[in-house]
Amino acid sequence: MQERRADIIARELEERIFDGTLPAGARLDEVRLAEHFGVSRTPLREALQGLARSGLVELVPRRGAFVRKLGPVELMEMFEVMAELEVVCGRLAAKRISEAALDELRAANARCRAAVEAGDPEAYYAGNERFHGIIYRESGNGFLEGETRALHRRLKPFRRRQLRLRGRMAQSMQEHEAILAALEAGDEAMAAEALRGHVAIQGEKFFCLMSSLKPAAAE
Amino acid sequence: MQERRADIIARELEERIFDGTLPAGARLDEVRLAEHFGVSRTPLREALQGLARSGLVELVPRRGAFVRKLGPVELMEMFEVMAELEVVCGRLAAKRISEAALDELRAANARCRAAVEAGDPEAYYAGNERFHGIIYRESGNGFLEGETRALHRRLKPFRRRQLRLRGRMAQSMQEHEAILAALEAGDEAMAAEALRGHVAIQGEKFFCLMSSLKPAAAE
DNA sequence: GTCAACTTTTTTGTATACAAGAACGCCGGG
DNA sequence: CCCGGCGTTCTTGTATACAAAAAAGTTGAC
Incomplete structure (x- = not known):
């Protein structure tokens, strides 16, 4: 495979956040998303980490990932x-x-x-x-x-x-x-x-x- | 634990990249770094994904992570x-x-x-x-x-x-x-x-x- | 009926295991 | 002596397993 699955997932999630499919504040359930993309939680979590770095997603320890909502x-x-x-x-x-x-x-x-x-x-x-x-x-x-x-x-x-x-x-x-x-x-x-x-x-x-x-x- | 290990590792790596301990172009060996931080590869890789997003590290598929060198x-x-x-x-x-x-x-x-x-x-x-x-x-x-x-x-x-x-x-x-x-x-x-x-x-x-x-x- | 404490269940965070691809070395041929 | 093909080994990418923490549900007391 040329590209990491994590990268593909990250872009896909990004797109969904931008176009509103994933609304601001939405909780990003790891298992559900993983299932949706047909991968395990590992690459999905890596994607989430990336998105968190670029400010699109908020990672609350032990609580999960949420689409960052801008005030x-x-x-x-x-x-x-x-x-x-x-x-x-x-x-x-x-x-x-x-x-x-x-x-x-x-x-x-x-x-x-x-x-x-x-x-x-x-x-x-x-x-x-x-x-x-x-x-x-x-x-x-x-x-x-x-x-x-x-x-x-x-x-x-x-x-x-x-x-x-x-x-x-x-x-x-x-x-x-x-x-x-x-x-x-x-x-x-x-x-x-x-x-x-x-x-x-x-x-x-x-x-x-x-x-x-x-x-x-x-x- | 209050904070994710991945976050701590990311900050630590960031620091080392900035202060030159990890020179530009250096290869970031996952197992060695994981060992150094006393964790498994999983949180380390998550940290790497984050750093890649913010442009500090380059992730070459199947080749590993490198400190991004700026031309x-x-x-x-x-x-x-x-x-x-x-x-x-x-x-x-x-x-x-x-x-x-x-x-x-x-x-x-x-x-x-x-x-x-x-x-x-x-x-x-x-x-x-x-x-x-x-x-x-x-x-x-x-x-x-x-x-x-x-x-x-x-x-x-x-x-x-x-x-x-x-x-x-x-x-x-x-x-x-x-x-x-x-x-x-x-x-x-x-x-x-x-x-x-x-x-x-x-x-x-x-x-x-x-x-x-x-x-x-x-x- | 309401609240609180306990138990169950879900979900995250991390470690480990395994598969596939890339680097490396080895051996044979020219 | 140099070079190319092949196998070994090492590393990455992904899945799974397990532990701990939070959420949810339940039971009991007041």
Whole structure:
């Protein structure tokens, strides 16, 4: 076998946590999961250890593993960091981006525009993700790219639903145009500011959404 | 037992990787390590999985675990990200820092100054770490603080030796003064720039050092 | 009827056992 | 003398077994 079962299991669990199949706070029963994956508890526990290290799962001694649930404060903090990472990627990319990558960005933006016109949030989301991914890559810093992608991925379940907010897609689209313009001009400061606004607003929107839905989600 | 053995082992191994007892590229023999820690291979492997997740160890299927060795490119990338994280912490701290924390910073700086005068790099390093740690904390963002601390810790072995470079301590001290002044003034931009220079220079110095010592450390 | 202490049961944490693949050495051929 | 094929040995990956701790259920007293 090329890959460890533990790795496969880890990715599978990660996916299920991200997509909500395993909801926050859910207890991860070792024997049941092991049975589900058709392995013994050993590789499953190894996977759990890994997930715990990367903060997705909480391991309470003698009590078991739980999907880590993020409180509002921690979530807001993560959105803030996300915005800053995007800013850094954008600033570096403004200096380092290639002409070919600019073309890719234009193409991604074109898809986004089509999605806006079609009123298709799913398609917009996909295009948006592509757009940002290109910027991460063009930061020219692989480590930064990896960290940014990781956090992006982690925040995914909390970001997705916002696109349904009225007018958000169109506004986001305009912001993309501004970001693209800044990158084309190689203007670091402008790219930074455009990105900060574009991403920071997600955190804010998220909190509007959350506080309107759950009066007191404090833990 | 309150804590998992795997956790204890993970921390212990982490420590040994950071302080160089386990050099980069070293193979981590499971049975030997298990014997050394007085446990079986099971908890040891769990610890290894965790370390692999956080990027300290590389797990090659069917070949074993190795202390991940960072190439020059990756290292430079990490220094770049470190600088940016410090900048973000500083910028946020400029807005959010408390008077008490400013006092702490002044105290840390006083210790640094004493260390400069005494020509004691170890003491300076300790003071410097304290100084930066306070800024991380005063960013008011616990997640950011954690991530920044983690990277700081990870780069520790590569940062330490530079203080011996002629004049570096004195220069660093001056930079600290500038950073403190910016934070006292609540000047975000100034704090950001002062910190960026202060930290970015470490990456540069590191590369001067490295390229002068090892002509071709490429892998 | 409620609460508390005890017992049973489940579940975690660790050790050990076993199977499969990789490193190593050995032997024969060129 | 060097090199390639083969078997041995060592190491990893996984399963299973067992011990200890927590959870759940039960019984008895008040």
